[in-house]
Amino acid sequence: MSDLFIAAGGGGDPLGTAITAATVGRVLTGTPLGETTIATYAWERLEVDPTPGPLGAVHFADLAHHAGMPVIAPTTRPIPPAGSTLPALAADLPARLALLDPWQGLPALAEQIRRLADTGRDHVRIVDVGGDILAHGDEDTLCSPLVDALVLAACRLAGVPATVYVAGPGADGEIPQADVLDRLDGDALTPLAQDVAAVRAALSWHPSEASALFAAAVDGVRGPIRTVNHLIPLTDASARIQSATLDDALAHNTVAAHLLGVLPPTLEAAADLSAELTQIHELDRERVAAAEPSAPARAALPWTEPAAWEAIRDAAQGAPHVTLRFAALALGLTWRQIPSLRALLGARGPVLAVA
Structure with missing residues (x-):
């Protein structure tokens, strides 16, 4: 059991x-x-x-x-x-x-x-x-x-x-x-x-x-952690x-x-109901974003370690830690390159210390 x-x-x-x-x-x-x-x-x-x-x-x-x-x-x-x-x-x-x-x-x-x-x-x-x-x-x-x-x-x-x-x-x-x-x-x-x-x-x-x-x-x-969209304090x-x-x-x-009151028969109907209550339509938001052109992925890390640290610290705007996703985006990299970025920076933990 x-x-x-x-x-x-x-x-x-x-x-x-x-x-x-x-x-x-x-x-x-x-x-x-x-x-x-x-x-x-x-x-x-x-x-x-x-x-x-x-x-x-x-x-x-x-x-x-x-x-x-x-x-x-x-x-x-x-x-x-x-x-x-x-x-x-x-x-x-x-x-x-x-x-x-x-x-x-x-x-x-x-x-x-x-x-x-x-x-x-x-x-x-x-x-x-x-x-x-x-x-x-x-x-x-x-x-x-x-x-x-x-x-x-x-x-x-x-x-x-x-x-x-x-x-x-x-x-x-x-x-x-x-x-x-x-x-x-x-x-x-x-x-x-x-x-x-x-x-x-x-x-x-x-x-x-x-x-x-x-x-x-x-x-x-x-302390504060810089993520892609937020500065989040860890306590x-x-x-x-x-x-x-x-x-x-x-x-x-x-x-x-409200979902329990309506029992929507499809995800579309559930998303419509959620949007009526919160003004957030998660399906429509993704459809709009998916239609926008995305930046081409880099095949390799075009950064030296000192240059990468400098760019990440500048993007962090004084935050002592950043997420690895934030660091990758700050360098124009994709999430798939996080392991290579970790290796370049010698990162070990779940977040990156930049202070």
Whole structure:
């Protein structure tokens, strides 16, 4: 018997979810991470996947299967032009990665979660890195309310016993940390370095910023971190995992509550409803961005180490740390060149110290 973990935000959330699973396993259940299933969307930044919206099973070749659900294996490949970091994560994370597909709407997503939970899972543990899963919908810095809201609503519709965990409150820059903490009154867990150890291989190349900040906080990094879109302060609270009941999370999440009232039959309908409430249409935003021309990728690093450090420090504008994704973009590089950039700079941790 083991628990089902859900990476509620897609993107890099499987990394933070794996850290959370290791922590929960060590502290609460005594279940090794290797017995854990992490369900996740394949919804990533356009620089990773140039096709708008999440990927479904039809967008992958060589999927594995578990309990009738598609599972991402190391040998799985996205079908071009789609792209995904999930196959590489499947190779680096000690957990099974089950694919959630929201295109057929909320009832179908609830059935996917119910099917996974019915395979001997004691409990469903929903993990969001940062805390926008508690969004009211009117926050000025909110960016992606739909994906988390769909998971909350689907778990309630599926009728599964579930707990919500916010890993690294404020780490995603969508809701200020103080506001996230004000909305949480459950128990807190403190990850240790050993809980991060299992994801360090993935952190060395993955472009995730929120999960990288969470891991850096666990490693003891404090102070402001420059990310691509935000300057995010890491505090002692950034290194913790805060819990909430499913009821409490639903009481905060306006979009999830309305999804349950409407039961949208497609992802398009869910996105339209979310946009009515928040003025953020995540599918339309990606469609517009995907239509814009992108800069050509560099084949190699045209930087010496001193010149790279100088350019990164200038871009950091006095921040003592930056994410590796920020550093790569500051140098005109792509996320795929993060390992080469790490080698050039001798970087070791989840974030880069530039002060």
